[in-house]
Amino acid sequence: MFHIYCPYCEELREEEEFHPKGEAHIVRPKDPEACTDEEWGDYLFFRDNPRGIHHELWVHAVGCRKFFNVTRNTVTYEILETYKIGERPTVTAEHLAGGDKQGNVQVASGGQQTVGASGAAVASVKGERA
Amino acid sequence: MSKSLKQPNRLKEGGRIDRSRKLSFTFNGQRYQGHAGDTLASALLANGVDIVNRSFKYSRPRGIVAAGAEEPNALIQLGSTEAAQVPNVRATQQALFDGLVARSTNGWPNVQHDLMGWVGKVGGRFMPPGFYYKTFMAPASMWMTYEKYIRKSAGLGRSPMERDPDSYDHLNQHCDLLVIGAGPAGLAAALTAARSGARVILADEQEEMGGSLLDSRELVDNQPAAQWAERVLKELAGLDNVTLLARTTANGYHDHHFVTLHERRTEHLGETAPLVNGHRPSRSRMHRVRAGQVLLATGAHERPLVYGNNDLPGNLLAGAVSTYIRRYGVVPGHKLVLSTSNDYAYRAALDWLDAGREVVAIVDARPAPNGEWVEQARARGIRIIEGAAVLEAKGASRVNGARVATIDAGAFKVTGQAETLDCDTIASSGGYSPVIHLASHTGARPTWNEEILGFVPSLVKGVHAAGSARGIHDLAAGMADGVAMAAQALEALNRPVQAIELPQVEARREGAACALYQIPHEKPTLRAPKQFVDLQNDVTAAGIELATREGFESIEHVKRYTAMGFGTDQGKLGNINGMAIAARCLNRSIPEVGTTVFRPNYTPVTFGAIVGRHCRELFDPERYTALHQWHVENGAEFEDVGQWKRPWYFPQTVNGKKESMHEAVARECLAVREKVGILDASTLGKIDIQGPDAREFLNRVYTNKWLKLEVGRVRYGLMCKDDGMLMDDGTTSCLGENHFLMTTTTGGAAGVLEWLELWHQTEWPELDVTFTSVTDHWATMTVTGPEARKLLAEITDIDLDRSAFKFMDWREGNVAGVPARVFRISFTGELAYEINVQANYAMHVWKTLFEHGDKYGLTPYGTETMHVLRAEKGFIIAGQDSDGSVTPEDLGMQWAVGYDKPYSWIGKRALSRSDTRRTDRKQLVGLKPKDPTVVLEEGAQIVFDPDHAIPMPMVGHVTSSYYSPTLGSGFALAVVKGGHQRMGETVYLPMADGKTHAAEIVGTIFYDPKGERQNV
Amino acid sequence: MSDSTATRANVYDVRPKTEVPAESPLAWSYHTSGRPSVSQKSRVVLRERAMAGHMILRGGAIVLDEAVRGVLGFGLPARPNTLSLSDDGARSIQWLSPDEWLVIVPGGEEFTLERQLREALGDAHYAIVNVSGGQTLLELEGDKARELLMKSTPYDVHPDAFPVGKGVTTVFAKANLILRRPTETRWELVLRRSFADYCYRWLLDAGAEYAIGVEK
Structure with missing residues (x-):
């Protein structure tokens, strides 16, 4: 049972009040019709499953009904930060890998999908909006 | 006179029991007497009961070994009646009450004469791990037969077969600091935190708080240690910021300091909760604690030594001997041999001597022990055999001797000639294992501490351990550690620390302990008398040795091969010994072998406490519409739709006989087709949408077009996920230029609202639009059938003329004097409002409609009739005719897809993927059974060729199927591969009973294909 | 009644002009589960404030605050998860989310209130939704009220964590509700209509050991 800080309610709430909604920062390509089938498939179906730092989308379903992001360590289940939609994480795997590296934390892609995604798909998906 | 006869092992004085209160109880049908303050275990020992159970696998006689949660043998079945049965209660944790009835959980036909005993004796050597499976597997078909008898003689306890008369509940707790364990470290920690003003919960699993202070030989402030505990507890009890929970076990440590505490509230009072003010309080309670910080002061479990026949009744832990003598005034035998690796265990011999009984010898594995208590024992004339250990217990149903010899523990060899000592009790101590279970639940791996010869907990952020729980066994040091760790926790909470003055405890010189686990025997382990490691699961040293020989090298594999530390035991006594033996066999060190993972629950928790009040009528919420009472009073049968209770059908009594569902539905269907019916449709999800961008938003989330929908009009829409698969459907009405009312399916309501919010909040925050659920605000009544207009006209001021109020219009006005919005939409194919x-x-x-409806034959109908009517029209139910793998095109609903809408709406791109363009996708079609009396089974698989060899290629399945009273036949909707191109073809449905039905693929609309009836 | 064709939103008085029987969401519950009477032993007392006007306000805090001050005479609560109350306590506004508030007023005031607010708000971006038929309000008092709540909700109801003036949407048994504490001694539960019976039965069951009574 997680204890999650809702950045809108500005307090910790019980996990029962929240729904997890998968990986955060999956941006819908701006021009879907211009995507190849492969690119569109990557956007729809491929997600990271890192051992370590993971950015997740949650919703405070029984509460303020706002969506927000959670940076969570999938090994320890520690929640390192929560932040509003439109904001960027301050704790990332890269940032941890660069400086004070945490034991056993695998460097993930900072929230962008990489597993199975082609370079073109990543390029088309990245950088649209946070 | 008779009293002492009845309790031969009860001391004349001493202990914390109330001798003025006598309690009688029965065990295995025999009546006994004990005292208030006894546990069942102490009372059984007082009465000289040696055998309390038969072992799990070998059916060996077993006695009480321990005095607390770690007891492996004395698992008993409680309850005088069927309803009151409770399995697998540890006699050491069950307070005695008057009239208690207990039985052994094992032993058939009874614990004294056990039929399976011969297997353990005769087959003993030949029952390695996996014995039952290896022996009884062939022929495989007979296992079921064997198993029945094996289970009858082995296995643990049984569940009650009648309804539990008690209630259980949950209490949600929050605190700054949760202290688990109220021994010396826990009390010192709780007091420190309490005086700082923090919200503190102190939980302890025993009947009485105080832990080791309650049976300590040591003095605190020059008084018996228990008095200090009483003083501290009195102060804590008087503080508002402190919650004391005795008889409360911390069972599970979950994420982010969420800890479940199981409080046994009335189990010490009787087998069912006694009435208090005419009400029975809950029997036990689960405290769901969210703590800021947690301090584990869970103490340590003494490790028994592993020697031959160490499971015979009369083998006890040294510490348990002291506990029974000092706390309960019970001395569990007459002639004691103590086998030890350390000083602390000497207290058992000293206590035994103080109780006036004979200590035959102390067998100390160390060459020259010289601690303070060792010297005391010497001074009192106890024989101390140095550098030696008990190799083997002798006896049949109780210890009657101990074979003792000098050993070389390091070389694992017996070095001297064995001597047999005459005794009836062997106490052993191999040291103390910190109770690290809860810390392990957090996922932190414990680390081996060579100094204390035990694993100490690793701690995640916010968890602290103090005292014995982290290997600080000395009393004064443990108390000081409690204060220090509480201060550490308070600092983490940013709270000022109020130091407490520690009591005076006399220092005691203690000699170093030696590492000792399995005692060597003259014979090799595999041939020596059984040396038990895990008594509860009947795991022996030989079993572990065999496991390592068979190639199981990982301790986790050894555990699973042997069952060591399984189930309710969770390795409390045996794990370290088991690891040490595995390490010896594998030629590794204990830290190299590592430990297994301890999992919740620490001790068994009754299902009642887990369930709490969420049972029976309160098992799950039942959602009712505003018309529920009418439905109940008019005999509705209900169907669960999500959490809603919806009328399924309304059986009537015709000629004194209640209609069957089939009859009721046929009548309801015909009433709608021929006259007028009414449905409570209030459960449909309703979302109020406002804002200047509402229309644009709808245009993006629905597949069809919304920009031109006029105020006063209604449109049906399909909603897809971005993979192009149908998610939900419903109508949306334009209430004002910037104002819409969306309806969703009953089951989809919450999901659709969250879906809209997801897209608005994460993708399109620039759109000015809001969504508010109004599902509960509006009640919805569908009046439908040819007579609907005439009926409604009687009670409304709305102009119902077909030119003024067209199909897919909505109007507002009064109905029965109540302001209403009326929507002309139809899910039946008939004229409908x-x-x-x-x-x-x-x-x-609703009632006014019925007052006027009689003359039109107004008939209430339920969801079953609704389904038949909509299916006759080919109207889909999202989630029934679709399953997340069906596109609007698969459903043949291209008419509801706006391919040329400028914005790439949700799901559009996916519809042009190669997979969604396949022509052999499963597509929705109608099925007409060749035999009109057949109603196909929903979910039945469809094949093209019924003569194909099994396995036949399955090409689809039935999604909806009913009998249509209007058509006079069965009919169905189904998905079939390439179905849209297969009109008129015959498909087959092979059924489980061997029959095969044939059906023709037809269009999905079975009734009024042009839709003339709804548009009148 | 309304002018749906002329305005952007359909503003709608849902209350009948004439006397028509109305049923609170708990009507069925009183019928089947009854109302245990309040006695000397009752350490928890339950009371329904039925048929009140419940409105949802959506929009920007600054604009809405000005409008409600003008119309109701008091403003929006300043902090998340708090309430503001009129001087007599009969009207309240509760923060539900950064752009959403719940207004509860005596029954019958809601339509006028909506009209006045819409007038005051003019062209601003906002939404007002009447949800009066979809929920009801229960008051809970007594020295065991807090313990009863602890049995029911994982939210911390200790006075340090739940001071007077607080209000939250949270889990209650297996349902959801809005929990508020308008005064030192009184708790309020805002129940959704369809879950009201379940919550009521839960309260009676969990409150039985405190001899819970229901005022009529």
């Missing part, structure tokens, strides 16, 4: 009123007035409107 959906009346929405504020729910508080719904019953009045």
